[in-house]
Amino acid sequence: MLIDHDQRRAELAAAVWKVIQRKGVTAVSLRAVAAEAGLSTGSLRHVFPAKADLLAFSMQLVHQRFSARAEKHNTEQNPDLMAWLCELLPLDDERRLEMDVNLALFAEGGTSPQALHMRESTATGVHEVCRHALRHPGIRPHLRSDLDLSWEIPRLAALIDGLAFQLQARTALLPPDLAVRILRDHTDALRAN
Amino acid sequence: MLIDHDQRRAELAAAVWKVIQRKGVTAVSLRAVAAEAGLSTGSLRHVFPAKADLLAFSMQLVHQRFSARAEKHNTEQNPDLMAWLCELLPLDDERRLEMDVNLALFAEGGTSPQALHMRESTATGVHEVCRHALRHPGIRPHLRSDLDLSWEIPRLAALIDGLAFQLQARTALLPPDLAVRILRDHTDALRAN
Numbered sequence: 298m299l300i301d302h303d304q305r306r307a308e309l310a311a312a313v314w315k316v317i318q319r320k321g322v323t324a325v326s327l328r329a330v331a332a333e334a335g336l337s338t339g340s341l342r343h344v345f346p347a348k349a350d351l352l353a354f355s356m357q358l359v360h361q362r363f364s365a366r367a368e369k370h371n372t373e374q375n376p377d378l379m380a381w382l383c384e385l386l387p388l389d390d391e392r393r394l395e396m397d398v399n400l401a402l403f404a405e406g407g408t409s410p411q412a413l414h415m416r417e418s419t420a421t422g423v424h425e426v427c428r429h430a431l432r433h434p435g436i437r438p439h440l441r442s443d444l445d446l447s448w449e450i451p452r453l454a455a456l457i458d459g460l461a462f463q464l465q466a467r468t469a470l471l472p473p474d475l476a477v478r479i480l481r482d483h484t485d486a487l488r489a490n
Numbered sequence: 491m492l493i494d495h496d497q498r499r500a501e502l503a504a505a506v507w508k509v510i511q512r513k514g515v516t517a518v519s520l521r522a523v524a525a526e527a528g529l530s531t532g533s534l535r536h537v538f539p540a541k542a543d544l545l546a547f548s549m550q551l552v553h554q555r556f557s558a559r560a561e562k563h564n565t566e567q568n569p570d571l572m573a574w575l576c577e578l579l580p581l582d583d584e585r586r587l588e589m590d591v592n593l594a595l596f597a598e599g600g601t602s603p604q605a606l607h608m609r610e611s612t613a614t615g616v617h618e619v620c621r622h623a624l625r626h627p628g629i630r631p632h633l634r635s636d637l638d639l640s641w642e643i644p645r646l647a648a649l650i651d652g653l654a655f656q657l658q659a660r661t662a663l664l665p666p667d668l669a670v671r672i673l674r675d676h677t678d679a680l681r682a683n
Contacts, residue, residue, distance in 0.1 A: 321598040321605065323516050323541075348516075397597075403659075404590075404597035405514040412514065413660075420659030451656070451664050452672050459652025463644070466596075466613030467606075471644050479645050 305344055306354060309334055313355040314398050322401035325352065349411055356402040356415045359395050360422055367426045375435040378484055379477075385426060385457045386480070387464050388473055396465050420458075427453045431487075441489045449487060456483055498537055499547060502527055506548040507591050515594035518545065542604050549595040549608045552588050553615055560619045568628040571677055572670075578619060578650045579673070580657050581666055589658050617647045624680075634682045642680065649676055 312334035316325050327348055331341040345351040363384070370381035387396040403419050405412040427450045430436060460480060463471040505527035509518050520541055524534040538544040556577070563574035580589040596612050598605045620643045623629060653673060656664040 321602075323518060323598065325516060400593070400597040404594040405516065409514075416659045417661050420656050420661050421663060423656075424661075424663045448672075451668060452675075455652035455656055455664065455669070455672060456649050457652065458655045459648035459650065462651045462655055463613050463616075463648055466609045468610050468613050468617075470614060470617045471648065475644060476648070479641075479648060482645075 302344075307358065309336075309341065309344060309351065310355040310358045313351055314359075314394060317355075317398050317401050318394055322352075322404065327351070349409065352402055352405065353411055353415060355398060356418070359398050359402075360418060363395060363422065367429070371429050371433065373435065376430070376433060378430055378436050379481055381426070381430045382453075382457060382480060382484070383477065385423060386461050386473075386476060388477075393465065396461060400465065423458055424450060424454045427457070439489060440487050444487060453483065456480065495537075500551065502529075502534065502537060502544065503548040503551045506544055507552075507587060510548075510591055510594045511587055515545075515597065520544070542602065545595055545598065546604055546608060548591060549611070552591050552595075553611060556588060556615065560622070564622050564626065566628065569623070569626060571623055571629050572674055574619070574623045575646075575650060575673060575677070576670065578616060579654050579666075579669060581670075586658065589654060593655075593658065613651075616651055617643060620646045620650070632682060633680050637680060646676065649673070 309330065312330045313325060316329050316333055320329075325348065327341055327345070328338050330351060331338045334341070341351075345354065367381065367384050370376040370384070384392075387393040399419055402412075402415050405415065428446075431440065431444075431446055431450060431453070457480065460471070460476045464473060464476050502523060505523045506518060509522050509526055513522075518541065520534055520538070521531050523544060524531045527534070534544075538547065560574065560577050563569040563577070577585075580586040592612055595605075595608050598608070621639075624633065624637075624639055624643060624646070650673065653664070653669045657666060657669050
């Protein structure tokens with residue numbers, strides 16, 4: 298029963314993503330999402346009473362998917378730092394879609410406490426991955442011993458967020474291979490010789 | 491007559507910004523903007539036939555305001571590099587509002603050619619400021635002569651976009667003074683000794 302409920306919620310979140318991707322976040326409404334999921338608006342309201350609940354849950358799910366992917370590296374003994382950090386860049390269709398949903402919901406931030414919380418959790422998520430990666434016992438010993446991680450973590454998080462943002466615009470100014478080279482150059486400078 | 495028309499358009503764009511700031515981009519509709527501006531929906535349609543036109547014009551205006559502010563530094567003989575680049579960071583209410591509008595419209599990207607164009611022009615604008623700044627005859631001679639600007643410009647643009655994005659989330663992880671210190675550290679490393 299609980300599983301069915303969770304699965305229904307996940308299906309509805311997927312319908313939200315589809316609407317966002319195809320028509321933009323301004324097109325998200327209970328009616329549009331119900332139609333996308335093949336449900337009546339009444340049934341949808343039974344699970345998510347208001348649009349804000351639906352949006353918040355959709356973002357949570359993006360964060361969960363993303364965290365699960367990043368956490369994989371955290372459990373490895375000798376994780377590859379670049380592979381780990383590249384999870385944060387929209388370099389394939391799955392991550393581009395996640396980034397679109399994330400941006401759409403981030404852009405709603407500032408309009409309500411719930412929306413602001415979504416914005417904070419997006420910003421915090423990137424920091425956490427950087428923190429876990431730079432402090433990982435399979436990675437930290439290979440970095441310069443004089444690094445101040447309380448400085449390096451926000452610096453790395455900002456660079457990654459900016460690369461992700463620019464990549465999502467798909468301009469010729471930052472093709473994916475250049476973004477990866479910039480990130481690699483940054484992490485190489487953190488390594489002990 | 492033309493001036494009146496332009497002024498009306500600017501007033502309507504300001505009404506769009508207010509709606510976005512207070513209720514999020516999902517709340518923008520011809521009806522909501524007309525109400526905010528104290529007009530009938532019919533009068534609004536006379537100026538902007540569709541919501542997409544209204545959003546596109548609002549973003550153009552954000553870019554114009556921003557470019558005018560950045561261009562000021564470009565016309566100085568010895569511009570201050572940090573002051574120039576800090577125009578790109580949401581460090582005061584005006585720039586936070588612009589950033590909110592920008593993010594909201596950026597988030598719509600990918601859903602139509604017009605929306606994609608807005609996304610591209612946001613990403614491109616940051617690159618252009620970085621390019622003008624690093625190549626400025628009052629700044630370039632003070633930078634390391636071995637710098638490859640085709641590498642440094644996208645690297646700087648990505649860092650700035652990421653700092654702006656993180657600042658807009660207003661978390662304790664990146665307070666404004668830390669963002670400015672990270673940017674200063676980055677530009678210091680570009681300078682000739």
